[in-house]
Amino acid sequence: MSLAERWRAARPSAAGVHVDSAACSRQSFAVIDAAASHARHEAEVGGYVAAEAAAPVLDAGRAAVRALTGRTDADVVFTTGSGHALDLLLAGWRGERTLACLPGEYGPNLMIMAANGFEMRHLPVDATGRLVVDEAATALESDPPALVHLTALGSHRGVRQPLAEFAAVCRQVGVPLIVDAAQALGHVDCAVGADATYSSSRKWMAGPRGVGVLAVRPGLLPPEALGRLDHVEANVAARVAFSVAIGEHLSAGPELVRTRLATVGRLTRETLADVPGWRVVEPADEPTAITTLESVDGLDPHRVRLWLIAERGVVTTAVGIERAPLELRVPALRISPHVDVTPDDLDVLVAALGAASLSRA
Numbered sequence: 001m002s003l004a005e006r007w008r009a010a011r012p013s014a015a016g017v018h019v020d021s022a023a024c025s026r027q028s029f030a031v032i033d034a035a036a037s038h039a040r041h042e043a044e045v046g047g048y049v050a051a052e053a054a055a056p057v058l059d060a061g062r063a064a065v066r067a068l069t070g071r072t073d074a075d076v077v078f079t080t081g082s083g084h085a086l087d088l089l090l091a092g093w094r095g096e097r098t099l100a101c102l103p104g105e106y107g108p109n110l111m112i113m114a115a116n117g118f119e120m121r122h123l124p125v126d127a128t129g130r131l132v133v134d135e136a137a138t139a140l141e142s143d144p145p146a147l148v149h150l151t152a153l154g155s156h157r158g159v160r161q162p163l164a165e166f167a168a169v170c171r172q173v174g175v176p177l178i179v180d181a182a183q184a185l186g187h188v189d190c191a192v193g194a195d196a197t198y199s200s201s202r203k204w205m206a207g208p209r210g211v212g213v214l215a216v217r218p219g220l221l222p223p224e225a226l227g228r229l230d231h232v233e234a235n236v237a238a239r240v241a242f243s244v245a246i247g248e249h250l251s252a253g254p255e256l257v258r259t260r261l262a263t264v265g266r267l268t269r270e271t272l273a274d275v276p277g278w279r280v281v282e283p284a285d286e287p288t289a290i291t292t293l294e295s296v297d298g299l300d301p302h303r304v305r306l307w308l309i310a311e312r313g314v315v316t317t318a319v320g321i322e323r324a325p326l327e328l329r330v331p332a333l334r335i336s337p338h339v340d341v342t343p344d345d346l347d348v349l350v351a352a353l354g355a356a357s358l359s360r361a
């Protein structure tokens with residue numbers, strides 16, 4: 001069986017066409033069962049005893065995150081998501097509160113940065129929103145901020161940022177690099193040894209909702225910044241299930257998954273290239289599985305999304321400009337299939353988009 005066939009066979013069948021992994025992937029039977037088994041174990045032995053018994057699974061999850069972020073020494077903590085991880089990190093930071101990020105930075109991240117009193121400046125990008133590494137190097141050298149934050153792959157556009165090259169620049173300049181890997185983990189290579197990397201469970205890793213992870217170089221934050229978390233109530237079943245999902249990703253082969261997702265993105269953009277009324281935003285061969293479409297006839301992606309679900313059982317995302325308020329000019333419809341998408345699925349999507357346009361959804 002191919003990776004795509006194994007991935008599809010490992011989970012319940014979709015009720016329609018699910019091309020929405022950038023929002024929330026479909027969990028496997030094993031991941032769903034892991035959460036249910038943990039809840040059952042809590043009922044049998046008690047929630048706190050069950051949590052202790054689950055420690056080895058959680059340790060394996062943390063070790064896998066160290067491997068995927070290229071930081072074998074990292075302190076890894078589970079969070080409730082990516083936003084929570086960024087907030088913990090910035091709240092715990094003891095240095096000067098200046099930070100450089102992309103103009104296409106994720107809107108909710110900008111709010112977390114502002115709420116933590118950070119003064120933001122922007123890194124240079126090209127017309128697609130991709131970081132221009134040599135210009136960024138010059139800017140960082142001449143006036144280094146206290147921290148650099150890079151969203152390695154955005155929510156609003158499937159453009160892969162030059163993470164490895166930029167990590168080398170940050171190391172050279174001596175500025176700590178924080179990576180938002182919400183869309184990048186399990187999708188593009190994040191093993192660059194950034195000073196901190198955080199991500200969400202439910203996206204490309206296909207874990208449950210409501211859980212995330214933060215991996216931090218020891219010494220970046222004072223010890224109490226993360227230690228407090230141990231005493232905060234948590235959904236242990238979700239952490240266990242996330243750990244199982246990461247394990248499934250490792251056993252599927254991260255490189256195989258990345259290659260397949262790049263192929264899926266190319267296939268999606270080729271199939272959507274000629275759909276009347278829509279324009280594909282990303283370069284056709286961008287090595288990610290996130291494709292965004294802009295309506296050339298002024299259709300509202302939020303209404304189109306609802307129409308596609310209600311009338312055709314096709315699940316996509318409407319991306320409002322608040323996702324990247326300093327970069328997006330118009331809202332977009334996001335198509336984000338996982339490794340198992342078939343040409344038939346994409347044909348259903350194309351036909352559905354055509355019908356949505358005709359009905360002026």
Ligand SMILES: *Cc1c(COP(=O)(O)O)cnc(C)c1O
Nearest residue numbers: 081082083106154155182183200
């Ligand atoms: C989804 C997303 C987040 C927020 O993740 P949560 O787990 O919902 O907090 C942050 N950054 C990017 C790029 C995202 O796509």
